Amino acid sequence: MNSAGTSAPPASAALRAVHVTKKFGGLDALKDISIDVPQSSIVSLIGPNGAGKTTLFNMLTGLYRPTEGSILLGERDITRARADVITGYGVARTFQNIRLFGAMTATENVMIGHHARMRAGLFGAILRPPWVRREERETRARARELLAYVGLHESVFDRLASQLSYGDQRRVEIARALASQPEVLLLDEPTAGMNPRESHALTEFMRKLRDELELTILLIEHDMKVVMDVSERVTVLDYGEKIAEGEPAEVRTNPRVIEAYLGRQE
């Protein structure tokens, strides 16, 4: 079971972690984890609190360096790449506890997401030649399109991010991630704090993203309904180890998964 996914990785894996271990001092946050996220698929990462899901996300996006193992984006080894470089390569993410730039408007937040795709540097900013003006104008227009695409009303586009409602903040965060034109999108508990109706809408939206933008999506999720509904594959972590992997129905009936979530039956 443990090595089910690693023995024959699909050739079209968009993002792969290969035997990744992360140690914090004496603590093994992640032990020998391998995971494949196939191109244009939706994969869920589940597990109890403290299982190491967000730690894995942080390594995939370059915020942490793995102690051992390697991370591949397509054919490219990104194990030691900086976070901003990885974003440039086409990986974008959202955060478990929303991390918008509170003092910037919704539009500006999304424009930051496009940063890696813009070219204006110091002298471009000071001299502001026509191509910089055009780039700035296009970035702003694209940001507004994206805000509309994730379902925000135009009246909040120029509000400060910190003033937006919780649900809208989550949407802006997704728009910001999309603005970097990613190939792989990592969503850290996107439905946290949402009611069932909102969760369902987001599930539909994830499918739409995959189908329309051909995105590969890896998400951390606690809402089992969402996980079973949207994902093609599910990986289960517990205490830093991969305890199960496979199709949603398979994983749901796996005794080790049940044990991890509900405790051992005596």
Added chain:
Amino acid sequence: MSELRAQLREWRDAVQKRLPPWRSRALAGLLIVIGIVLPFFFPPSSGFMNATIIAVAYAVMALGLNVVVGFAGLLDLGYVAFYALGAYSLGWFGSGFFFKAHVHVLVSPVTRTLPGIHLNFILLLAGAAIICAVAGMLIGLPTLRLRGDYIAIVTLAFGEIIGVVAVNGQSVGVGGGMTLTAGNLGISAVDQPYFPGIGLFDLLNLRPWYWLILAIMLFVLFVNLRLRDSRLGRAWIALREDEIAAVSMGIPLVRTKLLAYSIGAAFGGMSGAFFGTYYTEVNAGQFQFGFSIFILAMVIIGGLGSIWGAVVGGLALGYINNYLIPDVLNGLPGKFGLNFQLTQVEFGIFGFLLVIMMLLRPQGLIPERRRRLELTAKIAAEDSQLMEAQGTIGGST
């Protein structure tokens, strides 16, 4: 109280809606014209003109520090280092200090006969900016990997180091009997600006000096405004708000911070170079830690992150320091039979002003647009919470 505030806000918004959209440009244009014609209303070498020149030069420094502290959120407590480096760039390359050398580029006919290195002021200004920008980059490279308070501590130390180097540089030989600095004796007889067609500046007529520093400030102001509304300016704000999120959105951490630091350094160097020639000497005693705090106070009083705030803060403290306290109010305690002069308690006065500001207007004189929005949003949020609380009380009874 909150009702009154809401009413005031409503009126302000209503007034702003009636004004044409080009009003801010018109206002800026008007201010620039007033700035240009200002010297004609005062004698060419009055104490007020002197104070104005110094105040404008302070504003240039405040604008520079505002990029570092206000935009990028890097607390720099050693900004005096770039004042020193700018002034020394001018002293080294615009005086007879390196007396063995004979280099003259576009200087007045009189200066051309003197020993030493003598470059035209524009070259010196650009040179000071470049030297400071490079120095800023070298210091920043190891420093800016740190976060928050650690940056403050390291920059503080760096400011002190430069001060000590300036004092002790008089015993550091650079060959041929020449030294690195002149310590507390000062590099003196620094060249005064000379422009072909305008002639040599002298301290009997302060008007050209004023226009020179005004031009420098307008240039720095222009660059600041352009940077604020650019990809780079946005990246600075994002880093200030949330480093992790900014990096995850593709903003290179060290490079972006370094740019803020060295641009701020370059502006400080330009102002320092001007001070070097205006004071006609470069003396190690000028570069005290207190000066870093003084510039920081300008930025904070003006409104952290606000460009116009930095200008107003720099001018305000400049006038208070160089005109109001020494020239206007200095004898005031004596009139009340007190045996001290106001200049003796300068720092007390600045401390008092800072405390008053923090109590009455913590966002600064001209707050940054973002902070203004944040503050009004917070007030609105508090109000709505109060209403909610009242609702629950009403509901439970």
